[in-house]
Amino acid sequence: MAVGVKAMPPLGAIAGVRLGTVAAGIRKAARQDLVVIQCDSGTTAAAVFTQSHFAAAPVIVAKAHWRQSEPRALIINTGYANAATGEPGLADARACCQALAQVLSCRPDEVLPFSTGVIGERLPVSAVIAGIPPAVGTASEDGWMDAAHGIMTTDTVPKGATCEMVMDGKPVRITGIAKGSGMIHPNMATMLAFVATDIGSERPVLQAALARAVKTTFNAISVDGDTSTNDALVVLATGRSGVRLTAAEGPAFTQFCEALEQVCAELAQAIVRDGEGATKFVRVEISGARSDDQARIVADTVATSPLVKTALFASDPNWGRILMAVGRAPIALDDPDRVTVSLNGVRVFRHGMVDPDYREEAGQKALAAADITVGVDLGQGHGRAVVHTCDFSYDYVRINGSYRT
Amino acid sequence: MAVGVKAMPPLGAIAGVRLGTVAAGIRKAARQDLVVIQCDSGTTAAAVFTQSHFAAAPVIVAKAHWRQSEPRALIINTGYANAATGEPGLADARACCQALAQVLSCRPDEVLPFSTGVIGERLPVSAVIAGIPPAVGTASEDGWMDAAHGIMTTDTVPKGATCEMVMDGKPVRITGIAKGSGMIHPNMATMLAFVATDIGSERPVLQAALARAVKTTFNAISVDGDTSTNDALVVLATGRSGVRLTAAEGPAFTQFCEALEQVCAELAQAIVRDGEGATKFVRVEISGARSDDQARIVADTVATSPLVKTALFASDPNWGRILMAVGRAPIALDDPDRVTVSLNGVRVFRHGMVDPDYREEAGQKALAAADITVGVDLGQGHGRAVVHTCDFSYDYVRINGSYRT
Numbered sequence: 001m002a003v004g005v006k007a008m009p010p011l012g013a014i015a016g017v018r019l020g021t022v023a024a025g026i027r028k029a030a031r032q033d034l035v036v037i038q039c040d041s042g043t044t045a046a047a048v049f050t051q052s053h054f055a056a057a058p059v060i061v062a063k064a065h066w067r068q069s070e071p072r073a074l075i076i077n078t079g080y081a082n083a084a085t086g087e088p089g090l091a092d093a094r095a096c097c098q099a100l101a102q103v104l105s106c107r108p109d110e111v112l113p114f115s116t117g118v119i120g121e122r123l124p125v126s127a128v129i130a131g132i133p134p135a136v137g138t139a140s141e142d143g144w145m146d147a148a149h150g151i152m153t154t155d156t157v158p159k160g161a162t163c164e165m166v167m168d169g170k171p172v173r174i175t176g177i178a179k180g181s182g183m184i185h186p187n188m189a190t191m192l193a194f195v196a197t198d199i200g201s202e203r204p205v206l207q208a209a210l211a212r213a214v215k216t217t218f219n220a221i222s223v224d225g226d227t228s229t230n231d232a233l234v235v236l237a238t239g240r241s242g243v244r245l246t247a248a249e250g251p252a253f254t255q256f257c258e259a260l261e262q263v264c265a266e267l268a269q270a271i272v273r274d275g276e277g278a279t280k281f282v283r284v285e286i287s288g289a290r291s292d293d294q295a296r297i298v299a300d301t302v303a304t305s306p307l308v309k310t311a312l313f314a315s316d317p318n319w320g321r322i323l324m325a326v327g328r329a330p331i332a333l334d335d336p337d338r339v340t341v342s343l344n345g346v347r348v349f350r351h352g353m354v355d356p357d358y359r360e361e362a363g364q365k366a367l368a369a370a371d372i373t374v375g376v377d378l379g380q381g382h383g384r385a386v387v388h389t390c391d392f393s394y395d396y397v398r399i400n401g402s403y404r405t
Numbered sequence: 406m407a408v409g410v411k412a413m414p415p416l417g418a419i420a421g422v423r424l425g426t427v428a429a430g431i432r433k434a435a436r437q438d439l440v441v442i443q444c445d446s447g448t449t450a451a452a453v454f455t456q457s458h459f460a461a462a463p464v465i466v467a468k469a470h471w472r473q474s475e476p477r478a479l480i481i482n483t484g485y486a487n488a489a490t491g492e493p494g495l496a497d498a499r500a501c502c503q504a505l506a507q508v509l510s511c512r513p514d515e516v517l518p519f520s521t522g523v524i525g526e527r528l529p530v531s532a533v534i535a536g537i538p539p540a541v542g543t544a545s546e547d548g549w550m551d552a553a554h555g556i557m558t559t560d561t562v563p564k565g566a567t568c569e570m571v572m573d574g575k576p577v578r579i580t581g582i583a584k585g586s587g588m589i590h591p592n593m594a595t596m597l598a599f600v601a602t603d604i605g606s607e608r609p610v611l612q613a614a615l616a617r618a619v620k621t622t623f624n625a626i627s628v629d630g631d632t633s634t635n636d637a638l639v640v641l642a643t644g645r646s647g648v649r650l651t652a653a654e655g656p657a658f659t660q661f662c663e664a665l666e667q668v669c670a671e672l673a674q675a676i677v678r679d680g681e682g683a684t685k686f687v688r689v690e691i692s693g694a695r696s697d698d699q700a701r702i703v704a705d706t707v708a709t710s711p712l713v714k715t716a717l718f719a720s721d722p723n724w725g726r727i728l729m730a731v732g733r734a735p736i737a738l739d740d741p742d743r744v745t746v747s748l749n750g751v752r753v754f755r756h757g758m759v760d761p762d763y764r765e766e767a768g769q770k771a772l773a774a775a776d777i778t779v780g781v782d783l784g785q786g787h788g789r790a791v792v793h794t795c796d797f798s799y800d801y802v803r804i805n806g807s808y809r810t
Contacts, residue, residue: 052732053741084728086742086758119725120759183712183729224711226726227733306629306711306797307588310805320524321631323489324588327457328632336458337491353491354525392711394802400712401719401798 016238019143024131027079050231056083161266184223200239277395289383309392317363338379421643424548429536432484455636461488566671589628605644682800694788714797722768743784
C-alpha cells in the first residue's frame with residue numbers, strides 16, 4: 001500500500017556515475033538484491049549516518065572509509081542489515097569492500113558498504129562477492145531505475161527523484177534514489193538514500209549543503225518513531241558538468257542547496273507515502289512556537305502519537321487527540337487558550353474549545369482526503385516546523401507482526 | 406481483551422468512605438456512569454493530576470478545590486471528558502460540584518469533580534445533576550465494587566485492589582479502584598484512580614507517601630505513549646482505624662508507603678493488562694544504567710516502540726528491534742558491546758552480537774507466554790527502572806479507529 005504515489009519520474013543520468021544491479025541470491029532467490037554504484041576519480045562525497053548506539057557494521061565501516069578517502073564505489077545489499085553482528089559483522093563488511101576494490105582496482109577504503117534487512121544475522125559474504133563481477137559488468141549511467149528497485153525491502157514502490165537547473169549557463173543535474181518503509185524516524189538520514197550530481201565541490205561545501213537539506217527532509221519524516229541502525233545518505237559530486245561550488249555561501253550555493261533539498265524532499269516524502277500500512281500522507285505543520293526547535297518537538301509528538309495516527313486511519317476528525325498530543329509535548333506552553341488547531345485548513349479548535357463555526361461534516365470531508373495537513377498554531381512566537389508522517393493501520397501491525405516469518 | 410487478569414479481589418470497606426453508583430444516562434442509556442464518593446469530616450486527601458498543557462476542566466477545578474480544602478466528596482462521570490471545553494466546561498464542572506454540595510450540605514470547594522470519555526464535547530450537566538440524589542441515596546461503605554464498574558469506559562474489566570496490615574497493633578486497610586485502557590502513559594497519575602485508607606494523616610505526609618508510590622506504579626506504565634488530559638489519582642485518609650501517620654519518615658511511614666505502593670502497583674498493572682487490544686503483559690526491566698533516570702529513559706523508549714510492540718504481538722523473538730529501540734534512546738551509551746538483552750531470562754544478545762548459546766526455539770518459547778520480561782543491562786552502572794506495558798495488536802487499531810462511531 002502506498003498513498004498518492006506518482007509514478008517515479010525518469011531518472012536523469014549523472015555523468016561519471018554508473019550503477020549495476022543484480023540478483024545475488026543474498027536472502028531470497030531471483031530478487032534484485034545487490035547494487036554497485038561506481039563514480040569517476042575526482043568525485044567528492046558528503047554523507048550522514050544513523051546516530052543509533054547500535055550503528056550497523058556497514059555504517060561503521062562506511063563512516064571510517066569515508067573519513068579517510070573520497071569513494072570510488074558504493075556497494076549496497078538488501079536481505080541482511082549486518083547489524084548487531086559484532087566483530088564478525090565488521091569483518092564481513094570489510095570483505096565486501098575488499099572484493100569490490102579488487103575488481104575495480106581501487107583501495108578497499110575507497111569503497112563504502114551499505115546493508116539493509118534483518119538485524120542480528122550474519123551477511124552471506126560469499127553470495128555478495130559472487131554478485132560483484134556481474135554487477136560491475138552491467139553498470140551503466142542509465143542504471144538508476146534498476147538500482148531504485150534493487151535497494152527495496154518492504155518498500156512497495158521504488159523511490160527516485162531528479163532535478164535539473166542551469167548554473168553559470170551550464171546544465172546541472174541531481175538524481176537520487178532511496179529506500180525505506182518502516183523503522184523510519186531518522187536521526188541523521190533515513191534508511192538508505194543515494195544521490196549524485198554532476199556539479200563539482202570540495203567535500204566541506206558539499207557536506208554543508210547536505211546538512212542543510214537533510215534537516216527539513218530526511219530528518220523531518222516519521223513512519224513509526226523508530227530509528228534504524230542502518231540509516232545512511234550519501235551525495236556524490238562528480239564535477240562532470242563543468243560547474244563547481246566554491247564556497248558554502250552565496251547565490252550559487254543557495255541555488256544548489258534548494259535543488260538538493262527538493263530532491264531530498266521528494267525522496268523522503270516518497271518514503272512516508274510508502275510507509276508500512278500507510279493509507280494517509282500527513283503533513284504536521286506547527287507554527288507560532290517560541291522557536292523552530294520548539295515547533296519541531298511538538299510536531300514530533302503529534303506525528304508519533306498512536307492515538308492521532310489511528311484516528312487518521314479511521315478518517316475520524318477526532319481533534320481531541322491532536323490536542324492531547326500537543327498537551328503532552330515536553331515544551332513550555334504559556335497560554336493553552338491561544339492554541340488553534342486545523343485539519344486541511346478547517347479550523348476546529350480555538351480559545352480553549354471547539355471553534356463555534358466548526359461543523360463535524362467539514363471535518364469528515366477534510367479527513368476523507370488521502371493527503372492531510374494537521375495545523376497547530378501555538379500562539380506564542382514565530383517558530384515553525386513541518387514533519388511528514390503517515391497513519392497507523394491494521395496493515396502496519398500485520399506487516400510488523402509477520403516480518404520475519 | 407485483557408491479559409492474565411485475575412478476578413478482582415473482594416474490596417475491603419474503608420470506615421468513613423461511602424460510594425454510590427447510578428446509571429444517569431450521561432452518554433449511553435442503562436450504563437452505570439456516575440459515581441459519588443463521600444468521606445467523613447476530618448478526612449485528608451493527597452492527589453496527583455495530569456501535567457498535560459490541556460488539563461480538562463474537572464482537573465482544573467479539582468486541583469483548585471483540593472488546594473483550598475479537604476474534600477468531603479468526589480463526583481466522577483464517564484461518557485464525556487469535559488476536556489477542551491473552555492470556560493463553559495469549567496462552569497459545567499463547577500455546577501456539578503455545587504449540586505452535590507447542596508445535597509450533602511457542604512461547600513462546593515469541598516467537592517472534587519472527575520470526568521473521563523470523549524474530548525471536546527460539553528458535559529450534559531442536567532443528567533449529572535439529576536443522578537446525584539440517587540447516587541447519594543445508595544452510597545454505602547460496601548459500594549467499592551459497583552464504583553469500580555461505574556468508572557469504566559473502554560476498560561473490559563473493573564480494577565480494584567485491597568491491602569491490609571497491622572500498625573501499632575491495630576488493623577489498617579487501603580482500598581482503591583482505577584480505570585483506564587488507552588491514552589495511557591501517565592505523567593503524574595493515570596486516568597482515574599481513587600484510593601482510600603482508614604489511617605489518619607496530615608496532608609503533607611499523605612502526599613509524600615503518594616508521590617513515592619506513584620513514581621514506580623502509575624508513572625511507570627504505558628499502553629500507547631499517549632498522556633491523557635484527565636489523569637487524576639486521589640488518596641483519602643479517614644483516620645478511622647485510630648492509627649495516625651505523624652511524619653514522612655520512620656518505620657511506620659515506610660510500612661504505609663509499601664502498602665500504598667502495592668495497591669497502586671496492582672491498580673496500575675491491571676490497567677496495562679486491560680490495555681486496548683493487549684494480548685501480552687510486558688515488563689521492561691532496564692539495569693546497569695548510570696542512574697535510575699537514565700534507565701527510565703531507555704525503558705520508556707523500548708516500551709513505546711511500535712516495532713517492539715508489534716513483534717511482541719506476533720510472539721516473535723525479534724530481539725533486533727529491542728536493540729534498535731535501545732539504540733535510539735537519548736542517553737549517553739559508552740560501550741554498546743557491554744549491553745546484554747534477555748527475553749524472560751533467555752539471554753539473546755551480548756558482546757555486540759547474538760549470544761552463541763541462544764537458540765531461536767528458546768526465544769519462541771519465551772515469547773509464547775502471556776507475561777514477558779524484556780531485560781536490558783546497559784553495563785555502565787547500577788541504575789534500574791521497570792516500566793510495564795503491553796503489545797500493539799490489530800485490536801488497538803480497531804478500538805482506536807472506531808472509538809467515536
